[in-house]
Amino acid sequence: MHSEFFSNRSAVAGVILAAFLLLFITILPLASQHEPNVQNPARKLRGPDSENLLGTDQFGRDVLTRVAVGGRRSLGAAVAVIGLTLGLSVFAGIVIALVGGIIDSVVSRIIEVVLAVPSVILALAIVGVLGVGYLNLLVAVVLSFLAYYARLARGYALSASQRPDVITARLAGIGWMRITGTHIAPDVFRQMLIVATLDLGGVIVTIASLSFLGLGAQPPDAEWGAMLGEARFFFTTAPHLLLAPSFAILLTIISVNLIGNRLKRIE
């Protein structure tokens, strides 16, 4: 599977891009002589120069450092959100598929109802309930993706439970718990992981968009969407503020899309 994955040029490009971005966000804040949140009123809204390679923002903070630190927050959040969604939905999907009966039909009805609310709207509603804040936003995004993921995982678990190896194991007298652990769960997880990788770009866009609107990361915290949200009030005087976070988001999404598409193709 590994050699098959790397036999494709765009998949390799995606991995290299991801490695580059991860290196950038881990190493740069350590190497930089600027603190991400320290203001310098003497050097406001400067363009790129030798001291600040990507210029400074409206408080004189170094944009390059803030993009790297913001990347930790943006990427960390996206991976946490997709990981949590994945774990919860695989668990819930397997449980409702295998327990079946009335629980399955009740939960499936609830899922249908939740899915009738468009996901961005649902996330907005949850932020409205919880209040503005980065953690609240992440919870909202997890919840808004959960119903869709749980339904998918339930479907995968149902079809896995009817596979010949599972039936054979059952006939051999092996208990359901063990069959679930060794035959069903790994299979459901593998299929869901591919779905999750394909959605990672969408999760990053959702979090960045809502942060951009001021519903997520709060000042002075750096985050790609929030940086763009603040920068848009200065874009006539300091267009350089838009470039770095935009490029960071763009490269990230291209990278995860390349990797996700390849994983789907192999499957």
Place this chain on the structure above:
Amino acid sequence: MSNRVSIPFSDSRIFLRLIASRIGQALLTVFGVSILVWALLPLAGGDTAERVLQARGVENPSSVEIQAVRDEFGLEKPLVVQYFTWLGKAVQGDFSVSFRSRRPVVFEIAERLPATVLLASVALLMSIAMSISAATLSVAYYGRFPDPVVQFLAQASSAVPAFMVGLLILQFLVVGFGFGNVISQVSLLGSLLPAFCLAWALFGGWTQVLRSDLLSAAHSRYALVAEARGASRRRILWRYALPNALLPFLTLVGMSLGGLLGGAAIVETVFSWNGIGSYAIQAVAARDLPVVQAFVLLATLVYISSNLAVDVLTLWLDPRLRVAQSTPRFI
């Protein structure tokens, strides 16, 4: 050895029965969603009355003020009673008053609705036109010049979020070349730039789906038969492949309509477009829940009814669906 399945009812009766069951399902879903939307207020936790007063700018409310708000919203009654009271009013369009402005939510929304309807319709038309032309062009020149460009643009659409396109447009077209305004006027001309951002977000996914459906239709057996009978490639594409590929496309369009309002919330904020989307964002930030409730319900109703409309339309357009879905019961 007959595989033929007899159909006891006439085509139109099956059609009507399927439509009736779709409408029934949609009504059930609306009922479920109404519980979900109503629950936003009690789920918010804490003392609802205090939050209402906070949103109105009262910092340290007296117990008299709190009691007045409790009576106003019926907060001391059992939850089931509260729900049905809320539902009864909501059905009549009464979503109580905005926490902030104290004006009825329905007025606030009605004022801004035309702007959003204009923006969303222009965006929808743009995005349909863009993806149909891009996909047909791409299949007509499969593997040659415009095809890779179309595929690249479709990929780019998923990599560049709508709000970034909006910022780029403001930066280069509006500030750079003086085309349009930073603060958009609500007019057909003023809607073009924000509508393009909305359409851009939909364009990629729609084009990819339509392109692959067109490709498989262009290589299907009926296309081969048409070719054998001497139909030109152009005729096969336009007369045979496109109508077949447009059916799943139609379903996709119907499914995207609800999300369009979510996208509108983002794009309207970028372009300072005074519609219900940007208003909803302000309401979310201020935790003005009656407004949020009305917005969520509206978006969901749009989503459910557009899905229903598309379902009925595809059933009407594609007779195969009527037979295939109704046969298993009678075998």
